[in-house]
Amino acid sequence: MRNIKRTELKTLKDFYALMGATRQVRFNAVQAILDGGDVSGDVILSLKNALASLEDVPELDGKRVLSLGGERIIELDMDYEINETQKDLFYLEEGEETFLEFLSDLHEDFDEHVRAGHDLLSGVDLNCLISDRDGTINNYCARYLTSVQSIYNAVFFSRFAMNKAQRAVILTSAPLDGLIGISVNPEGKIYYAASKGRECLDLEGRIRRLPIPSEKQTAIEMLNARLQTLLSRSEYEKYTLIGSGLQFKFGQSTVARQDIGNSIPDEESSAFLETIEALVAEVDPDKKNFRIEDTGLDVEIILTVETSDDGLKDFDKGDGVEYLNAEMEFEMFRGPHLICGDTGSDVPMLETALEMSTESLAIYVTKKEELAVRVRGLSPSAVIVPEPDMLVTILGTI
Ligand SMILES: [Mg+2]
Structure with missing residues (x-):
């Protein structure tokens, strides 16, 4: 692993390169934690250096300013990158229990929402876990390519995916190209389906695509x-x-x-x-x-x-679920499944899953009443939570 040094970020390219370097550091840390081992001091030092480098970027009216090369500048929102690095450091330095208390202080009614999720999933062994990424299991970031998954997030999600589901699928509308570069779950454990499910990286590392005429x-x-x-x-x-x-x-x-x-x-x-x-x-x-x-x-x-x-x-994400089920032999006629999403475009995933098995459960992340009503209309037991952190905590701590 290449350790990250504190550097002055001048250009947008520098920023992308730094976030890319944190991906490798985080990936190794997640693997170590899931293997029951210790995370090396180098990881903590690297993340501290990354955080300091991000926080050093000059601010103008609440935005961070970087050069595009030459005279041109760009103003950026770096909240996601800074916040998730801070959270990862807290998680690594203070341990999981204290980190969960921190999340509980950060988000209103955190414990109640987590309990509702645990009630829904208690004793359930899933056939398929199918989840959207951004805004559902990953906090929103201003840019896709720097939205590197955080360590705590990957540990919580992967722990559940590997222990409680036969198959776990992340199904995003974003392209497959780039998705692995921002994900830090262990390799070969999770299906990465992209372009609404038209393309998918399987557990053997092969890319499979729905043919287009x-x-x-x-x-x-x-x-x-x-x-x-x-x-x-x-x-x-x-x-x-x-x-x-x-x-x-x-x-x-x-x-x-x-x-x-x-x-x-x-x-x-x-x-x-x-x-x-x-x-x-x-x-x-x-x-x-x-x-x-x-x-x-x-x-x-x-x-x-x-x-x-x-x-x-x-083509919607329900079509994507149908394609994946046939192509990867998920046998979705056999439930139970858990479907997770955060927008209207994630609802067809639940509709399609329910058509295949009535034992399809739902946890959706939204503050919008209209979407909550739509999801509950399909699945009366659905749990609705307002934050991705709550969903990953439900999964990671059951
Ligand atoms: Mg989303």
Whole structure:
């Protein structure tokens, strides 16, 4: 393992490199903890140096400022990276019990929510655990590629996944490319499904993909070329640097138009959405190939799939669950399963699981009443918690 030294972060690239280095340190620490061993003092020193380097980045109006090279600068929200490193240090230095008390002080009604989760899962041996990543088991980060999973998070999640479930799947809409570089769970224990389940890294390290018809593949390649050209223009380049940036996924492309720190003025962001919509209308005038989903932060352009009655729909995470079940032989007709998510796009996972086995349980992470009602409508026993930390604690401490 390469130890991390305290360094002055000047550019965005320096910041990405530092977060990449913490991935390796954290991965080793998680493995050591799950093996029942000790975490070396080097890990703690490395994380302390990483934290100091992050905290040293100059602040301007609550944002951290880095150079993009040359004269250009970028303002960033680094809360996730700083907070999760602090939490990891607390976890390693004070031990798990004291860390849980810390989480309980950090989040209101923490113990009650954890208890409700334990009641739901007590005595249950799962066939499948299928969970979304960001906002569900991982705290939200302003950028996907620096959202390196924290040590405590991976220990809690993996401990449950390895002991209480036959199969554990992380199912995200983000691309597979990059997902391993921000995950620190042990290798070969968890399925990493990406692009809404259209592609998946299996336990043997093979990537399996749902075939896309060649005319659709050609259509998305054309679209991606147009997006690339658009975003290389100087007035639009900033959209590649905020939030999800520009991501070419398997069967889907995503362009950020805003980040959680609201870096882009609203009017400008809306105008950019219209530009994207016009571009998609131009390459797909008959609306045969694409559907656009706007989350307010990201514009997702999704390849359509044929439905059983000859219609067209966009591929959702329920389609992803169906594909994975068939491809990986999950035998999901056999429950119980646990499905976890934090947004409306995670609801089809629960619907599909329930169609295969009525013994499908749900824990969703949301503060939105509308989503809670939707989830409880499908699964009356569903537990709703407001924070990812609560869900991973439920899993890690049962
Ligand atoms: Mg999510």
